[in-house]
Amino acid sequence: MTSVLQPGRGPIPAATYLPSTPEHVLWGRLPCAADEPVLTVEPGTSVTLDTVSHEGILEDQGRDPAAFFGRHGVAEVLEDAVALAGSAHPHRFGVDGPHVVSRPIAVHGARVGDLLAMTVLHTTPRVPYGVISNRHGKGALPGEHPRDGAPLFSTFAAVSDDGEHGLLPLTPGAPPTVRFPLRPFLGIMGVAVPGPDRPHSVPPGSHGGNLDINLLTTGATLYLPVQVDGGLAYVGDPHFAQGDGEVSLTAMEASLRATVRFDVVPRKDALARFGDLAGPLAETAEFLVPTGLDEDLDVAVADCVRAAVALLQARFGMDPSLAYAYLSAATDFRISQVVDVVKGVHATIRKADFGR
The missing domain is CATH 2.60.120.580 (Acetamidase/Formamidase-like domains)
Incomplete structure (x- = not known):
């Protein structure tokens, strides 16, 4: 023990x-x-x-x-x-x-x-x-x-x-x-x-x-x-x-x-790697994890999807419409928590899908 x-x-x-x-x-x-x-x-x-x-x-x-x-x-x-x-x-x-x-x-x-x-x-x-x-x-x-x-x-x-x-x-x-x-x-x-x-x-x-x-x-x-x-x-x-x-x-x-x-990731490097982040972004060995946060869970989901599209565009040069399609086909959007007044959603984008 x-x-x-x-x-x-x-x-x-x-x-x-x-x-x-x-x-x-x-x-x-x-x-x-x-x-x-x-x-x-x-x-x-x-x-x-x-x-x-x-x-x-x-x-x-x-x-x-x-x-x-x-x-x-x-x-x-x-x-x-x-x-x-x-x-x-x-x-x-x-x-x-x-x-x-x-x-x-x-x-x-x-x-x-x-x-x-x-x-x-x-x-x-x-x-x-x-x-x-x-x-x-x-x-x-x-x-x-x-x-x-x-x-x-x-x-x-x-x-x-x-x-x-x-x-x-x-x-x-x-x-x-x-x-x-x-x-x-x-x-x-x-x-x-x-x-x-x-x-x-x-x-x-x-x-x-x-x-x-x-x-x-x-x-x-x-x-x-x-x-x-x-x-x-x-x-x-x-x-x-x-x-x-x-x-x-x-x-x-x-x-x-x-x-x-x-x-510290200087702003120039941050823009090149992740785009212009408005909120938290996590990364694991397997996933890029953009987030959405709002008191309304529907808004949190929408914000997370927007953050994920922007991340794919900045990180891999992916067309936004194709990024949106990819997310629908391949990415899980998970509810982080629903109990902290501001609800949280995070996406799990597999880096291996992009050869990274």
């Missing part, structure tokens, strides 16, 4: 390390231009960041992770989660978002108009358990779940002894017999927005943020248009697993230690 990775202990792959102790994180809000960077790094630098899941520390769960997880037989809880929950860190439940995110990292030379590239090099679970929650009025079925109008339903999800699967019971209180594969990723990866106001952590946007794209596992890169000089990048909302859609408000939320490389 996975051991507990307390702050500063265990494997730290990168030479630069950012813990998630209270002074190094924001809770419920994302960085803006007014925030001072907690680190400034050169392009190409890798940073190992500890992340803390919000599940188990929120006010409606008692803001006491030792007691919350202790009820499930957990003997060792993350010290940084306990410290944050017990601190005077400003968090307004029901006003701010739930997510814990790192304070921003500035990347030297990143300028407005460039792209900031964030490549996930490694993820390690910090604990051998997670939580899946639904809260009243939220999720894909807000009038139906939680049942009986309860304000909160949280289920504890264990990790298998081999560390490869999450475990759930078929009925409450029964032994866990349902197994599903773990694919750890960071639900929040983003850059700071202009101005003096920190945005809410829940809705994603052109800044990235709470994208919840489950393809952003080890080896994937997220490209984001730089909105503030230096980029001021951040991560958070760690997941052990999530299905496309994330219908029950959260997926298997659990703390990760992640190593991320930060690179």
